[in-house]
Amino acid sequence: MNTSLETASPAAVTQGLRRVAIDPVSRVEGHGKVTILLDANNHVQQVRLHIVEFRGFEKFIEGRPYWEVPVMVQRLCGICPVSHHLAASKAMDLIVGASPVTASADKIRRLMHYGQMLQSHALHFFHLSSPDLLFGFDSDVNRRNIVGVVQAHPEIATKGVMLRKFGQEVIRVTAGKRVHGTGSVPGGMNKHVSAEDRALLQRDVAQMTVWALEAVNIAKQLHAQNPALYNSFGSFRSNMLSLVRADGAMDLYDGVLRARDDKGQIIVDGANDQNYLDLIEESVKPWTYMKFPFLKSLGPDLGWYRVGPLARMQNCDFIPSPLAEAERREFIAWGQGEPIQATLAYHWARMIEMLHSIEVIKELLDDPAILSGDLMASGPRRRSGVGVIEAPRGTLIHHYEVGDDDLVTMCNLIVSTTHNNQAMNEAVRSVAREYLDGNELTEGLLNHIEVAIRAYDPCLSCATHALGQMPLDVALVGADGTLIDRVIKSQSGQLQRDLASAIGLPA
């Protein structure tokens, strides 16, 4: 690992380096910008993923009554509201002394969470990434979208819609509503699953399992058909962090923190999530609003890590469901004894997690505890609580302090995309070094950079608290500050060269 991307100072520009800017990235939520610093020989020297907007999540939450928080945090992000709903609930459980929550509450929440995992992974793979993966990164942009997939592979696209819809239905029957769910509350849940809703879901779960298995096979075949590309594209060594169950099993809802180094050796294990601040620190860079978390024991240069499906797949010792565990073993074998560091392997791991989610959903639907049993627990009141959950994109941390007046006095959130901040920078740098050539910005380069970032399924609206549109703006700036080339890619995929207007890059 190295951190040379952090050394892109203005002074470097005067030393014969120049910048390429890409702003922002399509099919990624939020507003991002990429700058690539070149040296005088046109070699990529440094890369930065900039975040250009900031809205204060924490200020939005502070001052509110604690019982409102699990509902209000869903409004932070329209993409992963359930993850915020449950992470906040877990933190507030500790505030109200509900540790642990009842068995029924735990299982209904898990059902909700795995439904969220399913619908999010289905959307990302089938509709945001499959156009790249099925048609190739250089294919016609007018074809490289979900409609193109529907036309060329209608059965794949339809299954993706159905899988996502099924996940949404799981959320509806557990959270109470399709959106703005109120099911999970500090101390437990406020409703059971109805027998009627359970029956509707049970009717479809076998079909969903078949389709999820097919999706794993698609991802697996993509790697098998082009191992050179899939193993090398955006590949770099990193540490990996995730929750695991106390016995080392994959657990996406609750557990202890585990980290492995870039050689796959466990370097942190069994860490209590309440003590995350002993484990993780965040550094701040002057050129982006998004922070850079790192493992304190290794420091900022060596301690950064990846989260999400790729990390979870390799951090756990096993997956506690048979179909997904068989697929995990095959995935691990692909690495031939080494950790899999390839960025595109996120897709394969993501589909194994989707299969696991279906298996967990099936098991929970068969559990009578979701239909009846105590829903609420309580105990001695506490001032502080931390809720950690494995959201679709990776580890999500909610930390609150609540005063005697029941109002939130402190809120700290570390979202999945922030954990992956440095990793996304590294992925873009790896791709840019391979595909950037000379003084011309090509559509192919833009596509490859987008593919690398998209593999992490970043939610920039979540990480930076911004919502935005997704045109693509790339500028090539010479060492003397001269704009050599600039390409603007509209939402419809049309490219336009524009050397007239300022690019407005931060230093």
Added chain:
Amino acid sequence: MTIDRPAVAPVLVFGWGNLSRGDDALGPLCLEHLRDALAADSQVECLDDYQLQIEHALDLVRRQRVLFIDASLTCQTPFEVTLLEAAQDASFTTHAMSPQAVMQVFCTMRGESPPPCTLLAIRGERFELGEPPSADALANLAAAQKWALDWLRAPQVQRTPDCVV
């Protein structure tokens, strides 16, 4: 399939937006008003979400007509009404799709034209997290709500949109 519900109301009203992002709340607020006003009307179903996505194409199945409601920074004041056509725009590539794109997903998935869909765009100005809707936006909302109720109560025959599969 669970998703293929046996019986649906012939009219769907679908609003989207974030109640905590200033004027982005106009869509869900309008929907809440209509839901209350039409609570006894079994012919109308009101649904909402943070944003439109692919699976919402399934909510269009077996409808006779659909009213989409959203806040807009660019429409006329106080609101603008547009009869929609299915279209493959670039919103396919983001986490948030346009209603035209959702209609196109319906077309391509089912091989048939979607029901007639109308967009009610309500003029908004500010979309900041934690802000309430602005006074101007609320005035626009009131006018839009009145129009929407009249539209929903009036029997209408609308042309089925063209569909390119």
